[in-house]
Structure formats: structure tokens, C-alpha cells
Amino acid sequence: MRMNSHIQEKEQFKKLFQKERIDRFEDRFKILDVFLKSDTHLTSDELFEIFKKEGLGFSRDFVTETLELMRFYGFAQANRFQNGSPRYEPLILDRRHDHMVCAKCRKIIEFHSKALEDLQMEIAAAHGFHMLQHKMDIYGICSQCLKERSDLIPLARARAGETATIEKFLGGRRFEARMLSMGIRRGETVRIITNRGEGQLVAAVENRRFVIGSKMAFKILARPEAGPGKQRGSA
Ligand SMILES: [Zn+2]
Ligand SMILES: [Zn+2]
Incomplete structure (x- = not known):
């Protein structure tokens, strides 16, 4: 959300940071300037790289400290998505999102x-x-x-929270029989509870939970539930 040139933010930053006698004001102001022009939702490390490219060779600690000061004084906000590192973006007071x-x-x-x-x-x-x-x-x-996703995906590629219908087993009859013994059969709808990508996958069929190793999860082909504008069964 960068639709103005942030004149207000810059003026207030100057006033506040100088009034609060925060050290290295000029350096911090340069950080603010680049920060306001950059993409939003970046981590402190990603911003550090951007500042470096812009010729601002500050230390990582100085960058993080400045971002935290900007957050404290209401010029930046940070969000953690799925327990990741904080991602910073300018805090525009009248524009919540x-x-x-x-x-x-x-x-x-x-x-x-x-x-x-x-x-x-x-x-x-x-x-x-x-x-x-x-x-x-x-x-x-x-x-x-x-759009880029094909209709059938290995269960190993389904995301947590996603629902998919099992369509095909790639491991031959014995594999299918083994799956059947676990209660996993074609036409069954599974909901992914946890998928770390590489390791085990935890899923539920109705109210039964089961764990599948990633090797097996790659042999189970499933059709994800249709997303918006994408009808089930359409190409
Ligand atoms: Zn945002
Ligand atoms: Zn995407």
C-alpha cells in the first residue's frame, strides 16, 4: 500500500525522533526513506539486503534496531505469518488492512x-x-x-487445511491394498491436518486421523477441492 509519497510520515518521523533525541538520526532517516519505498512485508534480513543495495551499509543490528524503533513510534508494523520472522511494513495510520x-x-x-x-x-x-x-x-x-496447479496432485503436495479426493494410487495393487488396510481408498475425501513437505503427513478421513510417510504420500494422487472460479471437473 504505497500510494502517497509519505510526506506526513517523514515529517512526523523527523519531529519525533529528534524530540526523543534518538541517536544517528540521519542514518535512521535514510532507512525510513528506503523502507517507505520498498516492497512491504519484508523481514529484517530482506530489508538489510535492500539497504545494502541502496548503498546503506549499516549493520544488521542497526537495521533491526531502527525497524523496532520505527515500530515503537508507530511508523512500521510487523506481522508474523505462520510463526515466521516478523515482516515489516509501513504503518499508515488511516489505512488498516x-x-x-x-x-x-x-x-x-x-x-x-x-x-x-x-x-x-x-x-x-x-x-x-x-x-x-x-x-x-x-x-x-x-x-x-x-491456475498453475494441475487437477491431480500427489497428496504430498496438498497444504494444511486443504481437502482433496483420492483418485489414483501409483504404487500398484499391493500399495493400494496396503492403503486400503489403513482405510484409505479411492473416492475418499481427505483433509490435510499437517504437512511439513518433506516428512510425514497427517490427514483425516471423516473423523479418523492417519499418518502417511512422504514416500507414500507422493504415490497417492488426489484432486484438490475446487477453488474460486474453478469448478470441480473442469479443465
Ligand atoms: Zn500488510
Ligand atoms: Zn501463490
Whole structure:
């Protein structure tokens, strides 16, 4: 969300940081300037690399410290997505937003919904709860990744929270029989609970949980539940 030249932010930063007698003001101001122009939702390490490219050879510690100061004084905000490192973005006071995070390409999409905020207030109020802040992160698969994804995927490639129908086994009859003995058969709908990508996968069929090794999970082909605008069975 970078639609203005951040004149307000820069002026207030100058005023506040000088009034608070924060050291190395000029250096920190350079960091702010590049930060406001950069992509949003970057980690301290990613920003460090950007500053370096811009000729700002500050230490990692100085960069992190400055980002944290900017956060403290309300010029930056940081979010952790799926327990990752904090990702910084400018804090624009009158522009709140929430995030959608793609589990495949890690793209972060911002959105704002007045209806959603009103609903949250309403729900909080119904519990006699006074809402101060809220955080809404939606995890899923972005439209681009959905387009690139083929209809059948190995179960090993399905994401946590995803639902898919088992269509095919690649390991021959014996493998299929083995799966059957575990209660995993064609036409069954599975929901992925945990998938670390390389190792074991935990999934549920109805209310049964089962664990599949990654080798096996690559031999099970499944059709993910249709995403938006993508009807089940369409090409
Ligand atoms: Zn994506
Ligand atoms: Zn954001």
C-alpha cells in the first residue's frame, strides 16, 4: 500500500525522533526513506539486503534496531505469518488492512473489509467484549498458483487445511491394498491436518486421523477441492 509519497510520515518521523533525541538520526532517516519505498512485508534480513543495495551499509543490528524503533513510534508494523520472522511494513495510520497469505508462493495480499470489521465489533459486543485490535490472516492458495496447479496432485503436495479426493494410487495393487488396510481408498475425501513437505503427513478421513510417510504420500494422487472460479471437473 504505497500510494502517497509519505510526506506526513517523514515529517512526523523527523519531529519525533529528534524530540526523543534518538541517536544517528540521519542514518535512521535514510532507512525510513528506503523502507517507505520498498516492497512491504519484508523481514529484517530482506530489508538489510535492500539497504545494502541502496548503498546503506549499516549493520544488521542497526537495521533491526531502527525497524523496532520505527515500530515503537508507530511508523512500521510487523506481522508474523505462520510463526515466521516478523515482516515489516509501513504503518499508515488511516489505512488498516488484513492479509491473505499464499501457502505455495508465499505471496501476501492485502485487503480491507468494512463489513468484516463491523461484524467483528458486533460479535465482540455480543460477548460484552470491547475490541481493541484484531488480526485476520487468511491462509490459502492464490489465484495464480491455482491456475498453475494441475487437477491431480500427489497428496504430498496438498497444504494444511486443504481437502482433496483420492483418485489414483501409483504404487500398484499391493500399495493400494496396503492403503486400503489403513482405510484409505479411492473416492475418499481427505483433509490435510499437517504437512511439513518433506516428512510425514497427517490427514483425516471423516473423523479418523492417519499418518502417511512422504514416500507414500507422493504415490497417492488426489484432486484438490475446487477453488474460486474453478469448478470441480473442469479443465
Ligand atoms: Zn501463490
Ligand atoms: Zn500488510
